Amino acid sequence: MLNRVLFIVVLTVTLFMVTGAANASPVETFEFRDEVTKIRFQALSKELRCPKCQNQNLADSNSPIATDLRRELYDLLQQGKADSEIVNFMVSRYGEFVLYRPRVSSITYVLWFGPALLILIGVIVVIVILRKKPATKENLALSTQQQDKLQQLLESNKVKASQQSNTDKKDKE
Amino acid sequence: MNKIIRFLPLILVIALGVVLYRGLSLNPQDMPSALVGKTMPDFSLATLNDANRIVNKTDLVGDIVLLNVWATWCPTCKYEHPYLLEIANDPKLKPYVKLYGLNYKDERIAAQQWLTHYEDPYHFSIFDEQGTLGLNLGVFGAPETFVIDHHGVIRKRFAGAIDTRVWRKEFEPLIKQLISEKQKGE
Numbered sequence: 001m002l003n004r005v006l007f008i009v010v011l012t013v014t015l016f017m018v019t020g021a022a023n024a025s026p027v028e029t030f031e032f033r034d035e036v037t038k039i040r041f042q043a044l045s046k047e048l049r050c051p052k053c054q055n056q057n058l059a060d061s062n063s064p065i066a067t068d069l070r071r072e073l074y075d076l077l078q079q080g081k082a083d084s085e086i087v088n089f090m091v092s093r094y095g096e097f098v099l100y101r102p103r104v105s106s107i108t109y110v111l112w113f114g115p116a117l118l119i120l121i122g123v124i125v126v127i128v129i130l131r132k133k134p135a136t137k138e139n140l141a142l143s144t145q146q147q148d149k150l151q152q153l154l155e156s157n158k159v160k161a162s163q164q165s166n167t168d169k170k171d172k173e
Numbered sequence: 174m175n176k177i178i179r180f181l182p183l184i185l186v187i188a189l190g191v192v193l194y195r196g197l198s199l200n201p202q203d204m205p206s207a208l209v210g211k212t213m214p215d216f217s218l219a220t221l222n223d224a225n226r227i228v229n230k231t232d233l234v235g236d237i238v239l240l241n242v243w244a245t246w247c248p249t250c251k252y253e254h255p256y257l258l259e260i261a262n263d264p265k266l267k268p269y270v271k272l273y274g275l276n277y278k279d280e281r282i283a284a285q286q287w288l289t290h291y292e293d294p295y296h297f298s299i300f301d302e303q304g305t306l307g308l309n310l311g312v313f314g315a316p317e318t319f320v321i322d323h324h325g326v327i328r329k330r331f332a333g334a335i336d337t338r339v340w341r342k343e344f345e346p347l348i349k350q351l352i353s354e355k356q357k358g359e
Contacts, residue, residue, distance in 0.1 A: 072308060093310070093311040
């Protein structure tokens with residue numbers, strides 16, 4: 001019992017250490033005017049992608065260009081620029097690539113509305129399948145006509161079978 | 174109709190496979206610059222060789238310009254250097270195309286030594302120590318090369334080293350087009 005508790009404690013601690021290390025990001029010492037600016041900085045640096053790196057945001061990357069852009073972001077915030085102005089500044093230089101949340105435009109319609117469309121298609125397919133009448137006893141049962149025909153077939157088969165067996169016997173003899 | 178529906182999932186899977194397979198051979202680094210089609214941003218910076226000589230946009234505009242972003246800390250720039258010399262000395266290009274350097278976030282002394290040691294292919298190099306012009310051009314590394322037409326409009330941005338193959342494929346057709354545009358007076 002004690003062993004198990006110990007094991008869980010050690011596991012939890014190492015897990016925290018590992019995730020802590022993974023979350024470690026480059027830290028510069030920026031002095032912000034106020035708490036709001038700081039939060040905006042953190043939000044924007046998470047939402048803007050480092051142009052050089054394939055899949056890292058500005059907050060995560062320690063490449064030189066990300067460092068420069070964090071500095072630029074800080075400067076723009078200190079100048080009192082609005083978030084949209086800052087985003088426009090970055091996009092006009094580095095393109096839509098830097099946006100982790102792409103704008104809604106004709107080239108991103110598929111991206112924005114594709115998933116909803118797929119869900120819709122899925123729902124329609126499910127509905128169509130469900131609405132198909134399942135096989136019940138009633139429509140499985142044979143009509144009297146069909147039953148007659150079945151009887152006939154069985155009869156004729158019996159006759160054929162007996163004839164066959166007779167010829168077989170003769171062959172053996 | 175029913176038969177077609179039965180094959181629909183297979184068709185979809187194959188289509189998805191084709192799309193994803195194509196994606197494997199695309200270069201994710203290759204992205205269009207946001208600045209293609211826009212005019213060259215303004216700047217006012219000293220040249221590398223003469224700290225007292227301030228150059229700006231008007232010093233570039235008028236010719237067909239190749240603006241090459243380079244630095245001594247960039248090993249690929251060293252690989253690219255002989256090809257730049259070749260381009261700068263090409264008698265067919267010389268009357269039309271001018272090669273300028275943008276020394277990006279570098280040290281002046283080291284960069285000057287580089288040019289004396291390896292020979293200077295540029296008409297002049299802009300010394301952009303802070304990377305301000307680089308930022309306005311959307312530069313995110315070196316080497317990068319911009320093609321600017323005689324009106325000062327950025328027509329192409331190429332990230333990576335230029336060599337003979339890249340030059341033929343990426344630059345030559347555009348340069349020819351720009352030369353004919355200029356001769357027509359467009």
